Amino acid sequence: MTQTEAPNRARFHAMIEGTQEDWSIIAGHSIELFQGLPDRLLAHLRLLGGDFGGFAVDRLTHSLQTATRAYRANRDDEYVFCSLVHDIGDTLGPANHADVAAAVVKPFVSEQNHWMVEKHAIFQGYYFFHFLGLDRDAREKYREHEWFDYTAEFCEEYDQAAFDPGYETLPLEHFEPLVRSQLATARRSLYSGTDS
Numbered sequence: 225m226t227q228t229e230a231p232n233r234a235r236f237h238a239m240i241e242g243t244q245e246d247w248s249i250i251a252g253h254s255i256e257l258f259q260g261l262p263d264r265l266l267a268h269l270r271l272l273g274g275d276f277g278g279f280a281v282d283r284l285t286h287s288l289q290t291a292t293r294a295y296r297a298n299r300d301d302e303y304v305f306c307s308l309v310h311d312i313g314d315t316l317g318p319a320n321h322a323d324v325a326a327a328v329v330k331p332f333v334s335e336q337n338h339w340m341v342e343k344h345a346i347f348q349g350y351y352f353f354h355f356l357g358l359d360r361d362a363r364e365k366y367r368e369h370e371w372f373d374y375t376a377e378f379c380e381e382y383d384q385a386a387f388d389p390g391y392e393t394l395p396l397e398h399f400e401p402l403v404r405s406q407l408a409t410a411r412r413s414l415y416s417g418t419d420s
C-alpha cells in the first residue's frame with residue numbers, strides 16, 4: 225500500500241491540492257496531538273533533570289522549587305503552572321529561553337501571566353547581570369508597565385530563591401494534575417480563530 229492509499233491520511237502531496245475530506249482527516253488527528261501535550265510538556269520538563277549548569281541544583285529541581293514556593297505561598301493554579309514551566313525553554317532556547325516558555329504557555333494563561341513568563345529573564349537579570357558585565361537594571365525599561373511589580377515579585381519571591389538543595393521541593397508528580405488541568409483548554413489559538 226502506498227502512502228497515498230493509506231487509510232486515514234490526507235491524499236494531497238502539496239497543500240494546494242488539499243480537499244475538505246483531507247482536512248477533516250487532519251483535524252481529527254490534531255485532537256490527538258492536542259491531547260498529548262501534557263505528557264510532552266512533562267517529558268520536556270524531565271529533560272531539565274541532571275543539568276546543573278554550574279548551579280547548586282539541576283534545572284528541573286529549580287523549576288520544581290520555583291513552583292513549590294509559589295504553591296506554598298497560595299498562588300493560584302495558573303501562577304503555579306507558569307512557575308513550573310518558566311524555564312522549560314532552556315533546552316531549545318538557551319539564548320532566549322523565556323521566549324520559548326512564553327510561547328508554550330500563551331494559549332493557556334492570562335496576558336498578565338504570559339507577560340510575566342516572557343519578561344522573567346530580564347527581570348531575573350537584576351540578580352546576576354552585573355556579574356556578567358551586563359546591566360542589572362535592564363528591567364527598568366519596563367518600570368512604567370502595569371505588570372512590572374507583578375513580574376519583579378515573581379523573580380524576587382520564587383525564581384531567584386529557588387536554588388536551594390536543602391529546600392523540601394515537591395516532585396513533578398505533585399504538579400501533574402495541575403499541568404493537565406491548565407492545558408485542557410486553549411483560550412487563544414490561531415487555529416480556533418481566537419488569536420491573530
Ligand SMILES: [Fe+2]
Pocket residue numbers: 310311321322344345348
Ligand atoms: Fe529563566
Ligand SMILES: [Fe+2]
Pocket residue numbers: 286290310311383
Ligand atoms: Fe528560573
